[in-house]
Amino acid sequence: LLATATAAWQFRASPATAGYWLCLVALLVSPVAYPWYLLWALAFVPLLRGEAGWTAIAWSGTIGMSYLMWHAPTWRMSSGAG
Numbered sequence: 273l274l275a276t277a278t279a280a281w282q283f284r285a286s287p288a289t290a291g292y293w294l295c296l297v298a299l300l301v302s303p304v305a306y307p308w309y310l311l312w313a314l315a316f317v318p319l320l321r322g323e324a325g326w327t328a329i330a331w332s333g334t335i336g337m338s339y340l341m342w343h344a345p346t347w348r349m350s351s352g353a354g
Contacts, residue, residue, distance in 0.1 A: 273297055288319035296327060307335040307342075 276297040280290035295313045299305050310332045317325035 273301065288316055289324060292316035292320060292324065292328070296331075299331075307338040310335055 273294065276293055277290070280293060285293070292313065295316065299309055299313065302309075310328070313328035314332050317328050
């Protein structure tokens with residue numbers, strides 16, 4: 273997280289870009305990341321320019337899949353395991 277903050281400062285990133293990457297890196301290294309945590313990164317997407325927000329959009333696309341698995345009667349990813 274400190275390396276990301278230092279890189280954002282060195283490259284003179286805008287506040288929106290720096291906050292976006294700090295949010296994504298914090299999620300990447302956190303021990304637990306619930307699906308709704310990805311919504312915080314989506315708050316930065318309208319503030320970014322160009323193609324910078326695609327990472328958060330792609331990660332947030334997994335929220336629906338995770339809720340389908342979470343509310344399934346069993347927590348198995350495939351029926352052949354076990």
